[in-house]
Amino acid sequence: MSSLFPMFLKLDSRRCLVVGAGRIADGKAEGLLRAGADVTVIAPEANDSVRALAAAGRVTWHQREVQAGDTAGFFLVVAGTNVAAVNRAVVDEARAANILVNAVDDPPYCDFYYGSIVERGDLQIAISTAGESPALAQRLRKEIDAQLPANTGEWLAEVGKLRREVIEMEPAANDERKWILHQLAQRETCSKDDCPSRTMAREHAAEVTRK
Numbered sequence: 732m733s734s735l736f737p738m739f740l741k742l743d744s745r746r747c748l749v750v751g752a753g754r755i756a757d758g759k760a761e762g763l764l765r766a767g768a769d770v771t772v773i774a775p776e777a778n779d780s781v782r783a784l785a786a787a788g789r790v791t792w793h794q795r796e797v798q799a800g801d802t803a804g805f806f807l808v809v810a811g812t813n814v815a816a817v818n819r820a821v822v823d824e825a826r827a828a829n830i831l832v833n834a835v836d837d838p839p840y841c842d843f844y845y846g847s848i849v850e851r852g853d854l855q856i857a858i859s860t861a862g863e864s865p866a867l868a869q870r871l872r873k874e875i876d877a878q879l880p881a882n883t884g885e886w887l888a889e890v891g892k893l894r895r896e897v898i899e900m901e902p903a904a905n906d907e908r909k910w911i912l913h914q915l916a917q918r919e920t921c922s923k924d925d926c927p928s929r930t931m932a933r934e935h936a937a938e939v940t941r942k
């Protein structure tokens with residue numbers, strides 16, 4: 732099999748459908764919600780977590796069995812019921828309309844897999860084993876998570892802010908700007924106003940402005 736194409740998808744306000752509302756489908760729906768998706772759930776029964784999300788207006792829950800035509804108009808569909816034939820019918824319908832699909836526990840019926848994720852703010856490290864061993868993906872996630880400092884997200888936010896400052900001052904993507912951006916992407920860059928990388932970026936900005 733070819734290797735999977737790794738990508739980070741923007742789901743903000745995209746209409747996504749999750750069929751099923753048990754523990755497994757719930758986890759899949761929450762992953763979509765974290766990315767800002769507009770999530771609809773179809774299932775006759777829902778676990779407490781999906782019920783709470785529906786009550787809070789965070790998902791739209793249609794309390795019934797899935798029917799032909801339900802996938803129309805969605806950007807992405809997750810088939811997460813406990814009935815493989817139902818999941819496959821949902822996938823077949825969605826695929827015919829070029830909608831991205833994932834059927835839980837049924838790799839041939841997935842166009843994409845969920846990854847195992849280490850998260851620190853906007854930083855995400857996604858691990859995939861292409862379905863070879865989800866348990867290994869989980870183990871690696873825990874190992875990386877234990878090694879990555881808790882404040883990496885704040886550090887990234889700071890570096891992002893400084894990068895925007897530098898790009899504003901130096902709109903040309905020249906070697907010098909690239910060098911500075913690499914200097915910023917170091918551990919020493921911090922929120923302190925006198926941190927070395929920040930000072931350097933400011934000095935450079937002042938120099939460019941003087942030119």
Ligand SMILES: C[C@@]1(CC(=O)O)C2=NC(=C\c3[nH]c(c(CCC(=O)O)c3CC(=O)O)Cc3[nH]c(c(CC(=O)O)c3CCC(=O)O)/C=C3\N/C(=C\2)[C@@H](CCC(=O)O)[C@]3(C)CC(=O)O)/[C@H]1CCC(=O)O
Nearest residue numbers: 836838844845846847859860861862863864865866869872
């Ligand atoms: C990453 C993660 C994300 C998530 O689920 O959101 C995820 N599975 C996770 C955990 C996990 N899943 C399973 C176990 C038990 C141990 C084991 O089987 O190894 C554990 C570990 C545990 O929880 O103990 C069982 C399992 N999973 C799949 C099958 C079907 C098959 O293999 O045929 C079976 C057998 C079912 C059975 O028959 O028993 C299939 C898929 N699971 C995937 C994703 C996709 C491939 C990911 C990849 O490997 O790259 C894929 C292909 C489709 C998909 O679901 O997208 C999440 C990590 C959470 C974390 O980080 O902690």
Ligand SMILES: NC(=O)c1ccc[n+]([C@@H]2O[C@H](COP(=O)([O-])OP(=O)(O)OC[C@H]3O[C@@H](n4cnc5c(N)ncnc54)[C@H](O)[C@@H]3O)[C@@H](O)[C@H]2O)c1
Nearest residue numbers: 751752753754755756773774775776777796797812813817
């Ligand atoms: N629970 C686990 O630990 C676990 C682990 C690995 C894999 N899985 C697999 O994941 C799948 C789902 O597991 P679960 O624990 O979330 O199941 P579950 O029984 O808790 O939930 C199933 C959900 O599917 C819905 N459903 C059933 N028929 C439907 C239909 N025709 N239309 C719409 N919705 C329908 C139910 O209403 C319910 O919300 C199963 O295939 C299971 O084998 C479960």
